[in-house]
Amino acid sequence: MNLTDYLEIFRRRWPLLLALPLLAGMISLAAGLAQPKRYAVTGSTIVSRGVTDQASTAGVTWAREDTVAQDLPTIISSAIFARDVADELAAQGRSADQATVQRALHAVSDGKIVRITATADNPELAAAIVQSAIQLLQRNGLRYWGDPTWTPTQPGVNIRPLDPPGTPVPVPTTREIALDAALRAAVGLIVALGLVAGLEARGRG
Known part of the structure; x- marks a missing residue:
């Protein structure tokens, strides 16, 4: 033809x-x-070795830092962590049950850097979920790994905010x-x- x-x-x-x-x-x-309009908010953290003293065995060795960072996405997507975030939000006067938080949270690790994203119908709620997640990781540390030696003052791992929760982005764009x-x-x-x-x-x- x-x-x-x-x-x-x-x-x-x-x-x-x-x-x-x-x-x-x-x-x-x-x-x-x-x-329905949904919004995603992302914040990032960096994992470093925890501060310990002679009276405590809690802490992360240099060799274990990368492993902790790699574990964080699994920890963050767990029901236990979602329940803690939901309780934290309730203390702030925000309404979000465990199932909602668990569906909203997602994290990826890149070396020692972990990026945490929350997606919700409300941009303020998405930002609050990310902020609460970071604060809980800082406060509870190795408790989420089942380490009995952690304490609120010696969480055993440093979770330092690298980038605060950013501008809400419509999903899908x-x-x-x-x-x-x-x-x-x-x-x-x-x-x-x-x-x-x-x-x-x-x-x-």
């Missing part, structure tokens, strides 16, 4: 070639924009919604091309 043949096919089938991708893209865009709509429109175009090819083959047969 030459270019003239393809142009002729487009002239006859253009409604189908345009309708499917446009419909797929518009449905995706409408669905994305109709989602408008750019992400638009990109998803464009990808679905592209899939719609591929489907339309397949349908046109099938119709043309049947017509020639």
Whole structure:
């Protein structure tokens, strides 16, 4: 088939070639924009060796620092930690149950740096969850690892805030919604091309 043949096919089938991708893209865009607004807030911490004294064996060795940082995402996503955060929020007069907090919290580690993110319907609540999570880690330290030697004054590990909870970011962002709509429109175009090819083959047969 030459270019003239393809142009002729487009002239006859253009409604189908345009309708499917446009419909797929518009449905995706409408669905994305109709989602309830949610906001993500991220703060980061750095893990360093805990301060100890001769009367206490609590503390993190230099070799164990990276392990503690790698464990933190699992600790932060646990039900026990979520319950503590929910209690901390309740003490501040904020309403968020354990299940809500556990769904909201997410963390990733990069060496000794741990980034903590909370996603919630309310940007203030998301920021409060991150701030409370950092404060609890600072206060309770190795208690979350089941270390019996920790104390509130000697938590055994230093969790130092690196970046405070940042500006709330809408989730998904408008750019992400638009990109998803464009990808679905592209899939719609591929489907339309397949349908046109099938119709043309049947017509020639």
